[in-house]
Amino acid sequence: MLVVGFLQWWYTRGWMGFAQGLLDKIRSLADFFSLGLLLRTLFYPFRQISAYSDENASLQKQISAFFDKLLSRTIGAVVRLGILIFGILAITVEAGLGAILAFAWPFIPLVPIVAVFCAIVGVV
Amino acid sequence: MNNTYNYNSLRAKEARLGKVFEHWFIRTLMKIAVVALLAAAVYLRFALHTSLWWLLLGLAVLLAMFLAWHKYELLRPATGKADDINNILSRDLLIVMGRKPNSRKLAEIACKTQSGSFLALRYAITPSLLEILAADLPEDPTPIYEKAREIMQKTDAEQIAGGMISVAIIECHPNHEEILKRMKLSIDDLYGGITWYNYLHGLVKSMNKPRHTGGMGRDLMFGYTPLLQNFAINISRSREGMIKEQVHLAAHDEIVDKMVQTFSSGGRQNVALIGPEGSGRSTIVTAFADKILNADSKISSRLKFRQIFKLDAAALIGSAGERGEIERLVRNILAEAYMAKNVIIWLDNAQLFFEEGVGSVDIANVLLPILEGGKLRMILTMDEQRFLEISAKNSSLANALNKIMVAEASQDETMKIMQDHVPELEYQHNVIYTHWALTEAYRLSERYVHDLVMPGRALNLLESAAGHAESDRFVTEKSVQSAIEKTYGVKMQSTQNEEDKSRLLNMEELIHERMIDQEGAVKAVSDALRRAAAGVRNENRPIGTFLFLGPTGVGKTELAKALSEVYFHGEGTMIRIDLNEFVSADDVSRLIADGATDELSLTSQVMKHPFAVVLLDEIEKAHPQVLTTLLQLLDEGILRDIKNREVSFRDTIVIATSNAGADKIRDYIDQGLTMTEVKDELTNELIKTGAFKPEFLNRFDEICAFEPLSKEALIQIIDLILKGVNKTLEPQKISVTVDEGGKKLLVDAGYDPKLGARPMRRIVQKTVENIVAKNVLSGETDSGEKIHITTEMIRNELAN
Numbered sequence: 072m073l074v075v076g077f078l079q080w081w082y083t084r085g086w087m088g089f090a091q092g093l094l095d096k097i098r099s100l101a102d103f104f105s106l107g108l109l110l111r112t113l114f115y116p117f118r119q120i121s122a123y124s125d126e127n128a129s130l131q132k133q134i135s136a137f138f139d140k141l142l143s144r145t146i147g148a149v150v151r152l153g154i155l156i157f158g159i160l161a162i163t164v165e166a167g168l169g170a171i172l173a174f175a176w177p178f179i180p181l182v183p184i185v186a187v188f189c190a191i192v193g194v195v
Numbered sequence: 196m197n198n199t200y201n202y203n204s205l206r207a208k209e210a211r212l213g214k215v216f217e218h219w220f221i222r223t224l225m226k227i228a229v230v231a232l233l234a235a236a237v238y239l240r241f242a243l244h245t246s247l248w249w250l251l252l253g254l255a256v257l258l259a260m261f262l263a264w265h266k267y268e269l270l271r272p273a274t275g276k277a278d279d280i281n282n283i284l285s286r287d288l289l290i291v292m293g294r295k296p297n298s299r300k301l302a303e304i305a306c307k308t309q310s311g312s313f314l315a316l317r318y319a320i321t322p323s324l325l326e327i328l329a330a331d332l333p334e335d336p337t338p339i340y341e342k343a344r345e346i347m348q349k350t351d352a353e354q355i356a357g358g359m360i361s362v363a364i365i366e367c368h369p370n371h372e373e374i375l376k377r378m379k380l381s382i383d384d385l386y387g388g389i390t391w392y393n394y395l396h397g398l399v400k401s402m403n404k405p406r407h408t409g410g411m412g413r414d415l416m417f418g419y420t421p422l423l424q425n426f427a428i429n430i431s432r433s434r435e436g437m438i439k440e441q442v443h444l445a446a447h448d449e450i451v452d453k454m455v456q457t458f459s460s461g462g463r464q465n466v467a468l469i470g471p472e473g474s475g476r477s478t479i480v481t482a483f484a485d486k487i488l489n490a491d492s493k494i495s496s497r498l499k500f501r502q503i504f505k506l507d508a509a510a511l512i513g514s515a516g517e518r519g520e521i522e523r524l525v526r527n528i529l530a531e532a533y534m535a536k537n538v539i540i541w542l543d544n545a546q547l548f549f550e551e552g553v554g555s556v557d558i559a560n561v562l563l564p565i566l567e568g569g570k571l572r573m574i575l576t577m578d579e580q581r582f583l584e585i586s587a588k589n590s591s592l593a594n595a596l597n598k599i600m601v602a603e604a605s606q607d608e609t610m611k612i613m614q615d616h617v618p619e620l621e622y623q624h625n626v627i628y629t630h631w632a633l634t635e636a637y638r639l640s641e642r643y644v645h646d647l648v649m650p651g652r653a654l655n656l657l658e659s660a661a662g663h664a665e666s667d668r669f670v671t672e673k674s675v676q677s678a679i680e681k682t683y684g685v686k687m688q689s690t691q692n693e694e695d696k697s698r699l700l701n702m703e704e705l706i707h708e709r710m711i712d713q714e715g716a717v718k719a720v721s722d723a724l725r726r727a728a729a730g731v732r733n734e735n736r737p738i739g740t741f742l743f744l745g746p747t748g749v750g751k752t753e754l755a756k757a758l759s760e761v762y763f764h765g766e767g768t769m770i771r772i773d774l775n776e777f778v779s780a781d782d783v784s785r786l787i788a789d790g791a792t793d794e795l796s797l798t799s800q801v802m803k804h805p806f807a808v809v810l811l812d813e814i815e816k817a818h819p820q821v822l823t824t825l826l827q828l829l830d831e832g833i834l835r836d837i838k839n840r841e842v843s844f845r846d847t848i849v850i851a852t853s854n855a856g857a858d859k860i861r862d863y864i865d866q867g868l869t870m871t872e873v874k875d876e877l878t879n880e881l882i883k884t885g886a887f888k889p890e891f892l893n894r895f896d897e898i899c900a901f902e903p904l905s906k907e908a909l910i911q912i913i914d915l916i917l918k919g920v921n922k923t924l925e926p927q928k929i930s931v932t933v934d935e936g937g938k939k940l941l942v943d944a945g946y947d948p949k950l951g952a953r954p955m956r957r958i959v960q961k962t963v964e965n966i967v968a969k970n971v972l973s974g975e976t977d978s979g980e981k982i983h984i985t986t987e988m989i990r991n992e993l994a995n
Contacts, residue, residue, distance in 0.1 A: 073212065076205045080268045081260070088267055099405045102490055105412025111496070112416040119418030119536055147415070154412055179256060186253025193246045 078180065086176050093169035097162055104158025109151045116140060117147035197279040198340040202294045204281040206272045210289035213269030222262065229258045274353055280340050283347065285310075285354040298336050301360050302329035308357025313392045316669075317630050318385060319378060320361050328368045339363045350389045358389050384630060391614045398618075407490035408435055409500045418535035420504075423528050426511055427504035430541065431484045444608050447475065450599055451483050454574075457597050458539070459495040463569040467545070468576045470601025473651020475612075476576040479601065480541055483574075501572065503539045504532065508547040512556055525561050533571045545575035549585050549592065559589055566595040580838060609637055609650040613657055624661035628670045632660055635672040639679050642843045645802050656682075698761060699728050706757040710750045711911040711952075715870040716743065716899035717754065723896050724762060724848070736832045738762075740849045740894065742814070744877055745901025746857035748951020752810065755850045759808035762848065768807040770800045770847075774817035783824050787836045798836035801844055808848045815855040815886050822891055829894035851895070855886040861903055861948070874900040904951050909942045912952045916959045924967070928978045931967055936986035944993055962992040 101107070121140045128136070201207065216222060232255035239248035272289070275282030284292070287308040293300055302325035305311040314320040332339070342363035343355045352359070362385045365371050375381055454466050468476045484503045486492050492499075506528075515521040532538035542548050547555040548562060565571050575596065577585075586593035604612065613633045621627060636657040637649075644652035659678040664670045698705060702721040703714075710717075720741055727738045743751040759769040777786060790799030801809065811817075811825070828834045832845035856877050863873040877900050881887050892898065904912070913933075921930050933941070945958035966984055970976040 072203075072205060073208055076209060077260075077264050080264060084273060085263065085267065095405070099407065102405075102407040103410040105410035105415075108409060108416065108500075109412040112412075115416050118415065119534055151412065151415065154415075179260060182256040183253035186249040186256070190246050190249040190253075194249065195240070195244055195246050 081180060082177065086173075089176060090173055093166070093173060096169070097166055100158065100162050100165060104154055104161065106155065106158055106162075109155050109158075112147075113151050113155075114144050114148050116143035117150060196341075197281070198337045198344075199280070200284070200292060200296060200336075200340070201281050202292070206275075206281060206284070207289045207292065209269050209272045210286045213265060213272075213286070214290045216265050217270070222265070225258055225262055229255050229262070232258070277344065277348075280344070280355070283344070283353075283355050285356040288355065288357055288360065296336060297334045298329040298332040298339060298364070299326060299334075301336050301339055302326045302364055305357045305360040305364065308360075310359070310389070310392045310396075311357030311361050314358045314361050314385070314388050316627055317391075318380065318388050319629070320365065320385070325361055325364050328371075328374070329364055331369075332364070332367055338367050342366050346386065346389065350386060350393060352389070352393050356389075356392070358392055362386070362389060379631065387610070388630060394614065395618060408488050409490055413500050414537075417502075417537035418531075420531050420535045420538060422531050423504055423535075423538065426514070426524075426528055427506045427540070429502055430481060430505055431488050431502040434481060434484050434488060444475075444604070444611065446602065446604070446608065447479050447482055450479050450601065451486055453599055454479075454483050455486065455494050455498065458498050458501075458572055463566065463595060463597055464571065465566050465569065465573040465575065465595070465597055467582070467596040467598045468574065468601050469579050469582045469598055470576075471578050471603060471648040473647030473649065473655075474601045474603050475650060476601050477543065480543075480574055480576065501537050501539050503541050503574070505541045505543055506548075508544075508556065509554055512554065518556070521556055522558055522561050525558050529561075529565060529571055539572040539574060541574040541576070543576050545577040546581040546585060549589070559592055563589075563592055563595065566592070603648040604650045606637060606649075609653050610634075612650040613637070613653055616654060616657070620658055620661055624664070626661050626664045626668045626670050628657070628660075629672070631672040632670045632675050633657065635675040636660060639675060642845065643679055643683055643805050645840050645842065699725050702761055705761045706754065709757050709760070709915065710753045711915065712904060712908040713750050713754065713899075713901050716750075716901055719897045719899050720754065720758065724758075735845065736830070737809075737828070737844045737847050737849045740829050740896045741851070742892065742895045742898045743850060743852045743901060744856065744874070744881075744898065745860060746854060746903055746949065746951060748953035749901040749904055750952070751852040751901055752812070755808050755810045755852075758848060758850070763806055763808065768804060769810055770797070770804060770807050771810045771812060772797050773812045774821065775813045777817045777821045780818050780820040782818060783820050784837060786821060786824060787834060789837050796836075798834055798840075798842045801834075801847060802836075802840075802842050805843060806846045808850060809844065811849065811851040813853065814851040815853045822887075826891065826894060853886075856880050856884070860900060864902060870900055870902060873902070874898055903948060906942050906946065909946060909952060909955060910938050912955050913938045913941055913959065916956055917963065920959065920963060920967070927971070929967070929971070929976060929980060929982065931963060931982045931984060933963060933984045933989070934986055937984055937989040940986055940989045940993070962989050966992060 121136075121143045216225070232251045236248040236251035236255065239245050239251060270286070272286055277283050285308065288304070291304040291307050293304070296304070303322060305325060306315045306320075306322040311320075315322070339360065340355075340363075343359045346359045346362055346366075347353075347355050350359075362382075365375070365385065366382060368374065371382070375385075450468070457466050458464060468479060470476050480503065487494060487498050487501050490499070511521055511524060515524045529540065532540055549555075549557055549559050551557045562573075566573060579600075582593070582598075610633060613636065617628045617633070637653045640652040640656040641649070644656060646652075647655060656675060656678060659682050660670050660675040663674040663677040663681070665674060702724065703717050706717050706721070720739065723739045723741070726732055732738065743754065745751055756769060772786075776782070785793065785796060787798045788796035790796065790802060793799065797809070801807065814822070817825075824834070828844050829849065832843060832847075834842050834844060836842055859877060859880060860873055863876055868876065878892060878898055882889050882892065917931065917933060924930065941955070941958050941962065945954040947954055963984060966988055967976075967982055970982055976982055
């Protein structure tokens with residue numbers, strides 16, 4: 072009865088739970104690396120550091136402020152891009168391994184049987 | 196419906212199997228075994244080239260599958276349809292159920308579960324109580340299961356836990372209402388206990404879920420705030436590390452939603468939370484911080500991940516000496532906050548920033564343009580009175596604010612909040628709170644804690660009670676009572692012990708130890724107080740309200756003093772207000788003045804000493820407006836002070852005295868009327884002459900007429916005064932006696948029908964005390980000697 076209970080769980084709640092757990096992990100990773108947030112704010116000035124601009128300032132000051140902002144935004148974009156790439160990599164690895172395991176899930180209970188068979192037959 | 200428990204059901208077997216492998220050590224061993232088997236398999240495959248590695252691989256996979264099954268299923272077997280009891284019994288119950296549990300067995304095992312022991316500890320639903328009750332129930336446990344299923348549905352639970360079985364056993368007992376009553380419980384309280392447990396259980400479960408708070412990129416889009424961090428506390432940062440969110444109250448959720456709405460819209464970016472101290476304004480701000488910090492909450496991205504900084508007024512004042520410097524500093528801080536793009540400034544006790552004083556500074560001129568401009572988000576919290584004061588001073592400031600009123604929490608809400616705080620308090624103080632501690636904290640704080648409103652005042656008292664836990668670490672209703680006694684100087688339960696009971700039974704004798712005559716008044720007062728002590732009284736009124744009528748010097752004040760000593764264990768518990776000082780309508784404000792401005796006002800004195808005799812002397816001289824104010828006190832035992840705080844008089848004895856119509860008493864007695872008839876005649880006379888309105892007189896429990904003192908009574912009073920003199924001389928070991936003739940002489944000399952016993956003390960002073968003084972100074976009398984004063988000595992002294 073317990074074996075039946077185990078198999079019932081493995082092919083229903085167990086499998087679903089694994090898939091759900093995988094999705095939760097991916098969501099947590101996406102949150103940890105702030106993927107959505109970084110994409111949305113990719114070109115924001117780095118830590119809001121930018122020169123103060125005044126419409127009434129001289130042209131030279133305005134040009135200087137423009138380049139300051141540009142620099143801050145470039146630094147911001149580079150830092151964000153770095154984190155984004157690292158985050159996407161981590162999520163890809165997690166999702167890839169998880170997907171393989173999810174597809175393999177129904178076959179895992181067969182492994183011990185196959186293993187016994189292979190051991191008896193003498194497959195090395 | 197299937198209510199037959201099956202020991203061999205799959206869930207029961209799974210639960211028992213799960214228990215076997217529950218210990219962390221066994222599970223760790225199994226995990227190590229999986230890794231070791233896999234390593235060994237790799238070694239066999241690649242080093243020894245043998246097919247045996249397959250066996251090791253198979254074994255490792257088998258173990259790994261079992262570990263997954265154990266973790267996700269055996270430790271929490273899934274529930275099924277509620278029509279079969281086997282599908283909904285909780286895991287810890289299934290483990291201890293046994294093969295064929297009968298009612299008694301269920302009673303025995305219910306408390307072995309987590310929720311069962313929770314009820315045992317907090318509601319005293321102990322195994323022995325359950326076993327006694329189960330002995331009266333049929334062997335067949337079917338009705339218990341049925342009731343437990345009903346409880347499960349009523350409390351919105353998914354499983355039948357041990358606590359529900361405990362409550363079901365109680366509810367199945369035919370006399371359960373009486374049994375619970377004796378335990379000061381109701382079935383609803385126990386349902387509340389189950390809900391409480393379910394809530395805490397849910398909290399523990401939710402702690403395992405990951406919280407999404409924006410991640411490592413969140414703060415990259417916002418600026419640095421080095422200056423702000425020196426003068427403010429980042430509430431959001433401190434909430435980030437919290438393992439749990441606070442309890443959600445419907446009223447608070449509504450306010451948080453309004454705040455989200457205000458800050459998401461394009462209007463003025465500020466919210467002023469106006470509510471009394473203790474109403475949970477800070478809790479609402481932290482709930483708001485939680486909400487905007489939660490990546491999963493559905494709010495505008497313009498608001499998400501904004502950080503709330505609580506500005507510290509003291510730090511600002513401390514670091515900047517001059518007023519101009521403070522303004523400059525605040526401008527810099529706010530500019531930094533604005534540039535950072537993610538800051539919401541919180542001004543807690545906002546009045547500190549809008550008025551000059553110790554620990555406060557008026558920077559309204561700096562803040563007003565920011566509030567009106569609406570570019571920097573701000574939250575202000577303050578109480579209603581302060582808001583009104585600021586509004587009166589600066590109407591444009593009041594108009595610039597988006598006000599949200601925060602109301603006092605209801606009883607149900609306060610209980611929920613206390614239940615939410617209990618685990619934290621228990622952890623901090625290493626104690627266990629019982630249900631009665633919570634209900635008592637609510638009841639007593641509502642009555643005696645005035646500076647805060649609910650839930651703040653109940654929580655304060657509950658926390659203080661932790662320091663008064665009983666020997667076995669339990670915080671009970673007694674702990675709360677002693678906490679309020681020690682913290683607020685409130686004396687609890689004057690009729691608790693045998694000594695107090697005997698004092699009440701012999702009240703007349705005890706009163707007569709210090710006052711003479713007035714049998715009728717003493718009896719009326721004693722009877723009323725005995726009724727009150729026995730619980731035969733309206734809890735929503737003072738313990739007793741009495742009007743003493745009679746001429747000067749007949750013992751009205753003395754009886755009040757005697758009562759405070761006998762009933763409240765000391766004269767220090769008498770609050771005396773001379774109403775001849777309250778003769779105009781404006782004097783009402785003095786009567787109910789705030790303790791900070793007038794510590795002798797009636798309300799402030801009762802706030803400090805809620806267990807006292809309140810003596811309202813010469814009530815006939817008070818202005819009618821003052822009497823109208825006192826009506827509510829006499830009727831409901833409540834008086835609102837000038838700050839609109841409810842002050843309870845429900846533990847006071849209110850005594851009003853009056854000389855009105857006193858001259859008639861002698862006439863009535865001379866006409867041969869009994870004291871009861873005298874009282875009735877006098878009352879009618881007072882109404883007829885317009886001294887008091889009938890509705891005022893009707894508010895008193897008893898009206899007592901005091902008869903003029905006879906000469907015989909005055910001799911007894913002389914004895915009482917002499918007793919006092921002897922008490923004063925006790926340290927010098929000198930005692931005084933006066934012969935009977937001397938006493939008569941003293942009475943003759945001091946007797947004045949208009950002044951009653953009042954001149955007696957003076958005459959004793961003039962004669963007896965003078966004689967003693969001369970004897971002691973001349974050396975005629977030494978320590979340990981007795982002075983006998985004869986009639987002759989008194990006569991000589993009077994002649995001098």
